[in-house]
Amino acid sequence: MTTETLTPKNPPIDIGIGGMTCASCVARVEKALKKLPGVQEATVNLATESARVLVAANGPEEARLRRAVRDAGYEPRAADAAIDSAEPSAWEGFLPVGVGIALSLPLVVPMVADLFGKHWMLPALWQFLLATPVQFILGARFYKAGWHAAKALTGNMDLLVAIGTTAGWALSMWLWLTAEAGTMPHLYFEASAVVITLVLLGKWLEARAKRQTTSAIRALHALRPDVAHLMGLDGEVDVPVGEVLVGDKLVVKPGERFPVDGTLLEGRTQVDESMLTGEPLPVDKDKEAKLTGGSINGDGRVVMQVGAVGNETVLSSIIRLVEDAQAAKAPIQRMVDQVSAVFVPVVLLIALVTLLAWWLTGHPFEQAVIIAVAVLVIACPCALGLATPAAIMAGTGVAAQHGILIKDAQALELAHKVDVVAFDKTGTLTVGRPKLTALQPAAGMSEDEALTVAASLQSGSEHPLARAVVARATEKGLRFGAPDSLRAVPGRGTEGEVGAKSYLIGSLRWMEELQVDTRAMNVQAAELQAQGYTVSAMAERTTVGLTLRALMAFGDEPKPGAKEALAALRARGIKTVMISGDNQGAAEAMARRLGLRPEEGEVMAEVLPGDKAAKVIALKEGGHTVAMVGDGVNDAPALAAADVGMAMGNGTDVAMHAAGITLMRGDPQLVAAALDISDRTVAKIRQNLFWAFGYNVAGIPLAALGFLNPVVAGAAMAMSSVSVMSNALLLKRWKPTSGQK
The missing domain is CATH 3.40.50.1000 (HAD superfamily/HAD-like)
Structure with a gap:
């Protein structure tokens, strides 16, 4: 397999994006990119934290696209920043979460103790000193991203968290500073601090899950060796793989990975190609066999000639196909995009109405504020933006591991x-390698004469039946030359001159169209067809017309x-x-x-x-x-x-x-497997969307009616994203069933 036809003529531009938190962020970045003249399409993926942009021939360069991302309030990064070949630490990025937990615990413990009749409430000053760093240092990311969203007259998760927690912190400050001397008012510092800590914890768990969904891509990247053993003028020299050129000769030792694609020149071995085909059994390789970069050499020391390097290798093509599928947006995602475009403004309106409704119906203002904060916090649309891309990433990744490359999300969704x-x-x-099982010449021509003419006529064709004729003539040791003035008739056969005579080889239907008299051999043809053979005929163009010269029967195996x-x-x-x-x-x-x-x-x-x-x-x-x-x-x-x-x-x-x-793998049993992984991936998408929508549909009314405090709302919001990612990751356990493999 080469990669030329798999590479688009106008390749898209991929940009990594940092700072996105929810479906509203996705919509905002897409809008910023699409506003640029010359941008034909822009697709942003929250799970991969990347954008794929199609531009016209005279469209904007990558630097301008990156500037648009930054102007929208997000950080442009390298396209593969989220897919590092090295597996990151399981605790990477946990420090802010740990600090938040350490500062929030002293605020939460007295609340829990109060349920058991223990009054351990900290003085207001201590509560202020613990909550304020969480609010304005650990929570600075929410203010920054929320401010960018507000300036663009849009909303996102960060804006909701920033408004909600600031309201809780400010209310506590007001109650503390306006309280009568010697009294201890009920403050809500713990609510704002715990909500920020829980959101940070949820985003950290979400990031861990994202790294697992990209494990298939990282595993493919890891298949690329760093060094190749080049056979040069001074003998064998180790060189970086990036310096290998097409035509070079490389030594590959037992147990090593083939660094690039090529052809086996010396030696014989068995090769583990499971990274390519999903087939665990090693494949025998003899001289001139095709070798694929990333596959594992068996127990033979071999010499290969390089046929493709860099982005032209099969492994690079596979990586590109999987990345394309994971970056693509499934048709079902359009509904999510439409909802997210208006979601945050609607939530802000609901929170305002909730605040006014509770306050104007005689409830204390602080109670109305806290209930409105709960509405803001629980409504964050994180899970909504992750529901579809997380499932697609996990589904296409595990499919690739079993030899099923899904090029686009639409195929996955339709399958x-x-x-x-x-x-x-x-x-x-x-099998596709038919054999010439019978050749029946007409009167006046021997079998060898007919086979020699047929082999000469077919020697310039790559058709499976033509190769079968040539193979049979070669086996019998017949000598034949190239035909003259060869002409292929698509779907029918071949016509050309052999030894100053003009012949045609093709299907019986073509012979009927040309009005060749086949009556003398109709019985033999019918008998061969009844046995399941494909029957072709050879005719000679003579002064009296076309004359039947032979019948050929070809057999293939399932x-x-x-x-x-x-x-x-x-x-x-x-x-x-x-x-x-x-x-x-x-x-x-x-x-x-x-x-x-x-x-x-x-x-x-x-x-x-x-x-x-x-x-x-x-x-x-x-x-x-x-x-x-x-x-x-x-x-x-x-x-x-x-x-x-x-x-x-x-x-x-x-x-x-x-x-x-x-x-x-070229295995028809993978067809059922491909349909099965499509079934399961679409099922996960629907489950995720159901829970993401259902969570908000149920959570917002409960919060507005006062049944959820901000801490519970924050925990539920954080866990909604984690649950969506965890549900998608269940796809990584998929394997083709025995009937599919």
């Missing part, structure tokens, strides 16, 4: 709706696990269809070997390559959500036409570029 899966036959359900893969899909209630260019008899014979039911319309035979997309569109017009699975260049239009295109990783780059999902 769970699929009710029809259409398979290309050759190379997808079958891929290991293909029958089980189709059965697994059927068990999920999904209809399966095989699309083949073979004649009806041969296609149905292979279909029955695979467990398909031709009588139920599960076989589409005699389909020209250019008509596959039309068949897929017809299935879609029948009300179905269709997935197309293929591997060849001629499958690309059908893959693009399907709701979800799945390309076999052993196929062509064109197919993989057209598909939304790539199955790196």
Whole structure:
């Protein structure tokens, strides 16, 4: 697999963003970027803390995009700042949380003790001295981000926390300073300090969970060795991998990772490619075998020739595909964006109404303020912004670990709706290496003569049937040369001159279109087709027209696990269809070997390559959500036409570029696995959105009615984000079932 076709012509610009806390921040950054002339699209992801920007040819440079992020009140960073190849410490960033806990505990303990009749309340001065550093030093980040949001006439989580906790602190100051001498008023310093501490604790736990969702990317980055053993003029020299050039010869020792992609020149070995395919069994590699950077060499010392370096390697391509999927915004996220755009202003209005309602109905002003603070705190939309991207990151990451590369979030979201899966036959359900099993010459030509002509005519073609003819002639030791004036007729066959004579090789249908008289061999053709063989014919162009010269029968074998893969899909209630260019008899014979039911319309035979997309569109017009699975260049239009295109990783780059999902192992059993991880990821998205919306829908009225104090509201708000991230992380435990692997 090369990467040329997987790289967009106008690559997007990725920017890391620090300081985002909720869905409202996401909307604000997107708005700031989209305002720049020349920006075509801007997608901001809270979970990855990054933005992906598509710009026109004359659009703004990266520096201007970064300036826009900073002007919006956030910190532009390196694109991969959140994805470090080294696993960070589990306690990284805990210091502010620890300080907040240490300062808040003396304020909380007397509250708890009061429930048991113990009056340990600290003097007002001590409460002030403990709460104020938490409010204005540890909480400075909320003021800074909230101020930027207020200046932009928008709102975010930081603004709600800043307003709410400041109100609690200011109310305590007012009650303390206006109290009569010798009295001890009830103060609310503990509420503001504990809320800030709890929010900081929640953000720290959330950051830890985010690091786990990016573990798949970090693991892929870690596969890149730092040093390669270069064979130079002075012998073997260790050089940084970044200095390796295409064409260099590298030594790879037993147990080492291949530093880049290339070809095996000397030696033989077994290679662990599980990082690429998800397949744990090592693969035998002989001379001229393809080697992939990041895979592990077995017990043989080998020499390889470098074929691709840097961003052109397969590993870089995989990393880019996974990053693209994790940075993308799922269609379901649009609803969240619409809600978050108006969420904070609505919450501020609700808090104001709550304050006035409690105060104007005769309740003490301090009680009205504290209830309004609880509304502000519990309404922070952190979980709302994390619900979708966290699940997508976890789902695409674990899928990549098992050889399923999901290129975009839309494919992931649509795959769970699929009710029809259409398979290309050759190379997808079958091994794709057909053999010439029978050659029957017509009268006047021997078998070797017919095979020599056929091999010469097919020697310039990469079609699987052409390769089978050439292989058979080579096995028999026949000598053949290149044809003259070769012409390929797409979907039908080949025409050319061999030894001053003009020949055609192609399907029986093409022969009928050309009105070749095949009656002399119709019986043999029918018998071969009934046995499941693909039958082609060779004709010679003579002075009296086209004359049949030979019949050729080709046989292919089902891929290991293909029958089980189709059965697994059927068990999920999904209809399966095989699309083949073979004649009806041969296609149905292979279909029955695979467990398909031709009588139920599960076989589409005699389909020209250019008509596959039309068949897929017809299935879609029948009300179905269709997935197309293929591997060849001629499958690309059908893959693009399907709701979800799945390309076999052993196929062509064109197919993989057209598909939304790539199955790196080329195993049809991964189709059911891809649909399964889509099901589970979408389920997690829905669960997360349900809890995120449900939390606010239930929490805001409870707070407004006075059933929640600010401390409880702060704890609930902090835990809502953690619960969403934790729920998404359950996807990391997913594995394809035995029927899918």
